[in-house]
Amino acid sequence: MENILQGLNASQLEAVTSTEGFIRVIAGAGSGKTRALARRFAYLVNEIGILPGNILCVTFTNKSANEMRQRIHNLTGDNDTGYISTFHSFCVSVLQEDSHALQYPKSFLVLDNSDIDSMLKIIYEERGLTLRNMTFSKARDMIEIRKLIKEPKYYLDMLNMSLDTLRQKYLTATEPSDIIFYGYLYQEKKCFGLDYNDLIKFTLYIFEQNEAVKIKWQQRLEYIMIDEFQDIDELQYKLMSVLCGYHKNLFIVGDPDQTIYTWRGANVRYLLDFDKIFPSVKTIMMMQNYRSTPQIVSVVNDLIDKNKFRIKKNLMPTIADGMKVICHHADTSEREAMWIAEQIQALHGEGTSYREITVLYRAHYITRIVEEVFLREKIPYAIYSGVQFFNRMEIKDALAYLRLIAYKDDLAFLRVVNVPKRNLGERRIKFLQEYAVKHQCSLYISLETNLDNEIFKGTKAAQFVALIENFAANYAERQISELLAAILNESGYEKMLRTEGSQERLDNLAELKQSVYEYETSCGEESTLEHYLSHIALFTNSDAADNSDKVKLMTVHSAKGLEFPYVFLCAMNEGVFPSKKTDTIQKMEEERRLAFVAMTRAQKGLYLSEAEGRNFDGSPRYPSRFLLDIEPALLDYTQKPQEGLIRETKDYLVINERYLADEENQSSLAVGQRVKHSIFGSGTVVDVDLIKAAHLVKFDNIDTPRSISFRAKLEKD
Numbered sequence: 001m002e003n004i005l006q007g008l009n010a011s012q013l014e015a016v017t018s019t020e021g022f023i024r025v026i027a028g029a030g031s032g033k034t035r036a037l038a039r040r041f042a043y044l045v046n047e048i049g050i051l052p053g054n055i056l057c058v059t060f061t062n063k064s065a066n067e068m069r070q071r072i073h074n075l076t077g078d079n080d081t082g083y084i085s086t087f088h089s090f091c092v093s094v095l096q097e098d099s100h101a102l103q104y105p106k107s108f109l110v111l112d113n114s115d116i117d118s119m120l121k122i123i124y125e126e127r128g129l130t131l132r133n134m135t136f137s138k139a140r141d142m143i144e145i146r147k148l149i150k151e152p153k154y155y156l157d158m159l160n161m162s163l164d165t166l167r168q169k170y171l172t173a174t175e176p177s178d179i180i181f182y183g184y185l186y187q188e189k190k191c192f193g194l195d196y197n198d199l200i201k202f203t204l205y206i207f208e209q210n211e212a213v214k215i216k217w218q219q220r221l222e223y224i225m226i227d228e229f230q231d232i233d234e235l236q237y238k239l240m241s242v243l244c245g246y247h248k249n250l251f252i253v254g255d256p257d258q259t260i261y262t263w264r265g266a267n268v269r270y271l272l273d274f275d276k277i278f279p280s281v282k283t284i285m286m287m288q289n290y291r292s293t294p295q296i297v298s299v300v301n302d303l304i305d306k307n308k309f310r311i312k313k314n315l316m317p318t319i320a321d322g323m324k325v326i327c328h329h330a331d332t333s334e335r336e337a338m339w340i341a342e343q344i345q346a347l348h349g350e351g352t353s354y355r356e357i358t359v360l361y362r363a364h365y366i367t368r369i370v371e372e373v374f375l376r377e378k379i380p381y382a383i384y385s386g387v388q389f390f391n392r393m394e395i396k397d398a399l400a401y402l403r404l405i406a407y408k409d410d411l412a413f414l415r416v417v418n419v420p421k422r423n424l425g426e427r428r429i430k431f432l433q434e435y436a437v438k439h440q441c442s443l444y445i446s447l448e449t450n451l452d453n454e455i456f457k458g459t460k461a462a463q464f465v466a467l468i469e470n471f472a473a474n475y476a477e478r479q480i481s482e483l484l485a486a487i488l489n490e491s492g493y494e495k496m497l498r499t500e501g502s503q504e505r506l507d508n509l510a511e512l513k514q515s516v517y518e519y520e521t522s523c524g525e526e527s528t529l530e531h532y533l534s535h536i537a538l539f540t541n542s543d544a545a546d547n548s549d550k551v552k553l554m555t556v557h558s559a560k561g562l563e564f565p566y567v568f569l570c571a572m573n574e575g576v577f578p579s580k581k582t583d584t585i586q587k588m589e590e591e592r593r594l595a596f597v598a599m600t601r602a603q604k605g606l607y608l609s610e611a612e613g614r615n616f617d618g619s620p621r622y623p624s625r626f627l628l629d630i631e632p633a634l635l636d637y638t639q640k641p642q643e644g645l646i647r648e649t650k651d652y653l654v655i656n657e658r659y660l661a662d663e664e665n666q667s668s669l670a671v672g673q674r675v676k677h678s679i680f681g682s683g684t685v686v687d688v689d690l691i692k693a694a695h696l697v698k699f700d701n702i703d704t705p706r707s708i709s710f711r712a713k714l715e716k717d
């Protein structure tokens with residue numbers, strides 16, 4: 001067992017040994033907040049004799065909860081590690097013990113977004129709603145908002161009404177939002193499901209309704225500790241306030257510079273105003289950084305200093321000098337990825353293992369090119385967040401369409417025959433399967449042969465077959481990139497994503513098109529569709545993430561709280577990082593904090609890179625302002641962008657910052673909104689481009705979408 005108080009500085013010691021009352025630690029990245037939290041847990045158990053089961057320790061992710069449990073197990077040698085969990089999973093523990101207080105079964109089902117979507121699908125089909133009435137993402141938001149604000153007592157209905165009554169309410173509702181809301185409550189009750197918001201709300205509600213249960217938990221939790229407190233939201237805050245109400249021992253740690261979830265409702269004020277809300281708060285500050293080299297520390301200090309809405313503080317390095325932070329400008333994204341691969345191989349050659357290296361990025365789609373190069377260069381890697389590029393739903397769907405053109409195979413057929421909806425549901429597929437078995441043909445042939453059968457009346461089966469036949473007739477003469485773009489358009493697949501408001505999926509498809517285009521230009525003569533499909537099949541067989549010696553790939557958000565010896569932060573370009581959705585100064589500051597979180601993960605080596613080229617919409621790519629924020633002398637440039645590009649970037653930034661500050665220029669239209677233009681007539685907003693400050697609108701009478709500046713006010717139709 002390690003000595004609990006060894007290797008702590010004076011402030012950490014104070015944090016660990018101040019066990020009673022309200023304690024707040026405000027401290028910088030890598031200053032040992034999480035270490036202090038873990039040691040404090042061990043101190044309570046080993047030195048004071050508190051039972052682990054009477055301590056609640058809240059972490060931000062399940063991954064960090066596991067790490068914390070391991071740390072505490074090492075410190076206390078105890079297998080009972082108490083409640084070390086996220087707010088959500090702690091609530092699951094409460095509900096599993098006490099949901100019967102509300103007559104809800106303990107074996108409830110926790111619902112995630114895809115479960116919610118499946119329920120929405122049923123509701124939309126049953127009640128004849130379409131995505132025009134409301135996109136799924138809007139419907140999810142609407143349900144959430146209604147539960148939180150408009151009908152905070154919604155669960156009274158859900159609990160007290162019988163399943164039948166709830167169904168009646170759903171079937172007799174007339175407004176789409178009522179239909180969806182009550183349909184959802186009905187579906188939830190039917191499977192005894194609870195979504196993420198319910199977990200905390202239900203727990204709070206039980207505490208409110210049942211004094212005995214509340215007091216039981218309040219008495220049980222003698223000490224409460226919370227990590228990453230800068231990203232706490234209102235519900236979590238309420239829960240925490242209730243839980244600490246009896247013993248009044250609450251210990252929180254956070255760093256205002258690392259607030260990165262305000263888009264999801266987090267509010268840093270809970271951290272900053274903590275002393276105004278709770279009595280006799282003791283505040284402990286820690287500014288020494290124990291994680292990164294002085295070279296990295298000065299770079300991150302310089303970056304975060306550019307935020308205006310911030311309490312000034314500087315991290316102070318404590319560990320020995322290391323190498324300078326390296327910065328690389330590449331001509332293309334592919335060259336950027338190749339440079340990263342080279343650097344990694346060089347590190348590996350010097351004895352660094354792959355698992356010590358992590359590649360961080362702002363958005364998932366960035367991984368595609370990095371993955372391709374790593375596969376080619378035989379660098380083992382594992383993706384630690386999201387799904388691997390070629391395993392993503394929209395990529396698989398798009399490839400299934402291409403496969404149908406060339407092969408008409410059953411798997412591809414089943415994957416997309418009813419995506420978008422063509423009214424070819426289970427019953428009809430079953431019919432096709434039976435026919436196919438009997439006549440020993442493919443499902444596609446079976447459909448083609450039976451188009452005139454009664455069973456396909458009222459479906460879009462004929463259109464589907466016509467679509468595929470049309471493409472199959474001449475695909476060998478067409479470019480693959482052109483085929484892909486055309487089929488995604490003509491099948492209605494992209495339109496479906498647009499109406500669902502799935503921007504991330506559309507971005508991934510744009511990235512796929514780019515990869516096909518690159519494949520064509522690099523293969524020349526050989527670039528047949530069949531060749532491409534077999535080439536791409538290699539990518540889909542990648543194995544799942546594990547702990548063996550591999551480079552880690554993850555988004556910045558999921559790297560929160562973690563540290564890695566070597567960090568590559570790639571695609572540091574305007575429109576990627578900061579994201580193109582950044583339309584206010586506040587959001588820009590959050591992006592900068594996110595960049596700060598990314599860079600402060602590095603211990604020994606930090607590599608920043610970006611690439612020239614074009615964005616999906618054709619606009620030129622500029623280096624990220626976050627690179628320009630850093631004093632050039634602090635960076636070791638392997639290759640600098642040309643003077644001309646820097647000048648253009650600066651010009652662009654001046655315009656963009658003026659735009660951020662100007663409320664007039666904000667868009668008030670969402671994707672999917674029907675609009676009217678004085679000349680072009682009616683249309684639908686298909687994209688909002690904050691960099692160009694324009695709406696991309698598909699007008700009903702014009703074939704291709706047009707960019708219309710925010711200044712030209714479009715009327716809602």
Ligand code: ATP
Nearest residue numbers: 007008009028029030031032033034035290291561
């Ligand atoms: P973040 O803000 O990124 O969550 P943090 O403040 O939680 O960072 P920790 O992860 O606890 O920081 O610590 C950063 C690194 O510094 C860890 O490797 C930790 O073991 C080490 N460390 C913390 N305190 C000390 C100390 N007093 N002496 C030596 N090393 C320390």
Ligand code: MG
Nearest residue numbers: 033034227561
């Ligand atoms: Mg931490």
